[in-house]
Amino acid sequence: MASPSPGRMSGPSASTGGSSTELGVILPYPEQAIARRSFEPVAAPEHPLIRAARSGAASMLPTMVMIAGLLAFWQLLCGSPSATFPSPLAVWQESHDVIMHPFKGVEIGLTHFSIQDGGDVGIAGHVLTSLSRVLIGYSIAAVIGVALGILIGQSVFAFRALDPLFQVLRTVPPLAWLPISLAIFQQAQPSAIFLIFITAIWPIILNTAAGVQTIPAAYRNVAKVLALNPIEYFVRIMLPATVPHMFTGLRIGVGMSWLAIVAAEMVQGGTGVGFFIWDSYNSSLLTDTIVALIWIGMVGFALDRIVAFAGRIIGRAG
Amino acid sequence: MKQRSYLALEGVTVEFPTRAGRFCALDGIDLEVEKGQFVALIGHSGCGKSTLLNAVAGLVEPTRGAIFLDGELVDAPGPDRAVVFQDHSLLPWLTVEENVRLAVDKTAGGRNRVERRDWVMHNLELVQMAHAAGRRPGELSGGMKQRVGIARAIAMNPRVLLMDEPFGALDALTRAALQDVVMDLQARLNNTVLMITHDVDEAVLLADRVVMMTNGPAARIGEDLAVALARPRNRLEAVDTAQYAEARSAVIHFLHERYRNPATLAA
Numbered sequence: 001m002a003s004p005s006p007g008r009m010s011g012p013s014a015s016t017g018g019s020s021t022e023l024g025v026i027l028p029y030p031e032q033a034i035a036r037r038s039f040e041p042v043a044a045p046e047h048p049l050i051r052a053a054r055s056g057a058a059s060m061l062p063t064m065v066m067i068a069g070l071l072a073f074w075q076l077l078c079g080s081p082s083a084t085f086p087s088p089l090a091v092w093q094e095s096h097d098v099i100m101h102p103f104k105g106v107e108i109g110l111t112h113f114s115i116q117d118g119g120d121v122g123i124a125g126h127v128l129t130s131l132s133r134v135l136i137g138y139s140i141a142a143v144i145g146v147a148l149g150i151l152i153g154q155s156v157f158a159f160r161a162l163d164p165l166f167q168v169l170r171t172v173p174p175l176a177w178l179p180i181s182l183a184i185f186q187q188a189q190p191s192a193i194f195l196i197f198i199t200a201i202w203p204i205i206l207n208t209a210a211g212v213q214t215i216p217a218a219y220r221n222v223a224k225v226l227a228l229n230p231i232e233y234f235v236r237i238m239l240p241a242t243v244p245h246m247f248t249g250l251r252i253g254v255g256m257s258w259l260a261i262v263a264a265e266m267v268q269g270g271t272g273v274g275f276f277i278w279d280s281y282n283s284s285l286l287t288d289t290i291v292a293l294i295w296i297g298m299v300g301f302a303l304d305r306i307v308a309f310a311g312r313i314i315g316r317a318g
Numbered sequence: 319m320k321q322r323s324y325l326a327l328e329g330v331t332v333e334f335p336t337r338a339g340r341f342c343a344l345d346g347i348d349l350e351v352e353k354g355q356f357v358a359l360i361g362h363s364g365c366g367k368s369t370l371l372n373a374v375a376g377l378v379e380p381t382r383g384a385i386f387l388d389g390e391l392v393d394a395p396g397p398d399r400a401v402v403f404q405d406h407s408l409l410p411w412l413t414v415e416e417n418v419r420l421a422v423d424k425t426a427g428g429r430n431r432v433e434r435r436d437w438v439m440h441n442l443e444l445v446q447m448a449h450a451a452g453r454r455p456g457e458l459s460g461g462m463k464q465r466v467g468i469a470r471a472i473a474m475n476p477r478v479l480l481m482d483e484p485f486g487a488l489d490a491l492t493r494a495a496l497q498d499v500v501m502d503l504q505a506r507l508n509n510t511v512l513m514i515t516h517d518v519d520e521a522v523l524l525a526d527r528v529v530m531m532t533n534g535p536a537a538r539i540g541e542d543l544a545v546a547l548a549r550p551r552n553r554l555e556a557v558d559t560a561q562y563a564e565a566r567s568a569v570i571h572f573l574h575e576r577y578r579n580p581a582t583l584a585a
Contacts, residue, residue, distance in 0.1 A: 218403060218405055218407040219407065219409065221377060221395075221401070221403065221407065222403075222407050222409070224376075224377060224395040225375060225377075225395050225396070225397065225399070225400065225401050226397055226420065226421055226424045226474075227394075227395065227396050227397055227424060228424070236409075236420060237409070240409070240411040241411075315411070316411075
């Protein structure tokens with residue numbers, strides 16, 4: 001870029017090259033330089049790694065203190081031998097095997113994993129089983145949900161036809177679908193997948209549709225003036241403009257899937273983390289249930305973060 | 319039949335259906351613009367200026383009448399009538415360069431990648447925004463965004479450049495800087511321009527003709543004033559001339575005497 005000659009953009013004084021005063025010549029400061037200056041860091045820059053570590057520690061510390069405090073409080077509350085609920089120490093002692101050997105009976109390769117049939121499987125094996133069901137059901141829901149969302153967002157006719165139906169169906173609790181799902185598929189695995197699908201799809205449809213409907217008129221006018229064809233409009237305008245809404249739906253959907261899978265597996269039995277909880281409750285192993293709860297929470301949190309992260313990456317790529 | 323002007327509006331009437339019946343925004347507008355002419359449209363809010371511009375852009379279809387550009391009937395939007403929108407309408411997920419590139423890709427048939435890139439950068443340089451090519455609109459000030467909006471429009475090599483109150487949302491100093499950009503571009507490219515404005519000084523300074531519109535509904539052209547200032551223009555030289563003062567006075571008398579703002583009349 002050529003360096004801007006003073007006054008070129010500041011207009012009037014360009015011809016004179018600056019105005020003279022008693023104290024000296026005033027040269028107009030180029031606008032570009034002013035604009036660029038505001039993007040420069042003010043303080044001396046710290047090494048990025050040190051800065052990241054510092055801010056990481058600052059945000060982690062309160063969490064750590066809080067967790068330690070809660071554990072101590074819980075121990076105080078449930079520490080006596082007469083307590084009906086196990087203390088953290090009791091969980092650590094009684095479920096030591098479950099905590100320390102989560103991958104018992106699980107074989108994990110680079111591209112596949114296999115879980116021992118029946119009998120003694122670690123908690124991670126059950127979580128993986130549940131995750132694989134969620135992955136299949138949720139992926140189908142994401143593809144069909146986004147497609148249906150774009151359809152009813154684009155077409156007023158389709159919206160009028162389908163929206164009331166969706167609004168009613170989305171309020172049906174996931175477990176209410178279970179008998180229907182079992183009746184259709186007869187087996188545990190496909191009916192659990194169907195349950196995930198039917199739970200996750202509604203927020204995906206409705207948020208995608210809202211995203212398409214709220215594309216600003218300004219962007220549509222730009223597309224018209226540029227005479228973009230329908231495919232260009234879809235790729236260059238509609239998808240990027242809708243991505244934030246779409247991923248709001250996808251995030252709600254993945255959270256609801258994870259809620260539904262545990263409930264479904266508790267009722268259906270066999271395998272999965274929901275079954276693990278039910279099984280440990282029936283065997284009066286309450287400490288195992290507590291360990292499973294922590295696993296479920298962590299995995300659910302991770303799922304939410306993964307979808308949010310994907311949304312940010314795709315949103316940025318445009 | 320007589321020879322039509324480069325841009326010709328013939329009896330353009332625009333009506334919108336509303337719940338209270340038909341609302342007539344424009345009533346039989348006749349306007350002729352020669353090639354290379356800079357026309358400013360001025361009038362109070364709600365007088366249908368934007369409707370007129372959108373009709374030329376093809377975004378609004380006239381109920382009656384027709385618009386011809388270079389002898390061809392305007393019946394759809396297209397890149398030969400590039401629009402600079404008031405809210406700049408840059409796509410936030412694209413960088414400055416990609417925003418202009420999107421327009422160039424739709425209009426630069428036959429040119430290869432390098433030529434297209436060069437053309438994008440050339441147009442960004444015309445508005446002094448080449449340094450921000452890699453930034454996204456969210457990182458730019460309002461004035462910078464509108465510079466990019468102008469670069470995107472002129473990069474399309476439009477037959478007529480339409481500006482819908484392009485500087486309405488900017489502060490006075492930024493607005494003056496952008497007006498200088500437009501004067502500079504006009505001196506270099508000699509585009510045919512139709513610009514909407516609320517600002518009397520802006521209209522007189524930039525335009526060859528100031529077209530004044532009566533108050534809506536059913537707005538018409540009230541007066542068509544030629545501004546006899548020599549080109550290329552310079553703000554400081556222009557404001558001290560008698561022509562500038564006369565033109566400015568005529569527009570102010572039209573807007574504040576003959577067709578006062580309906581809002582102030584009611585007050």
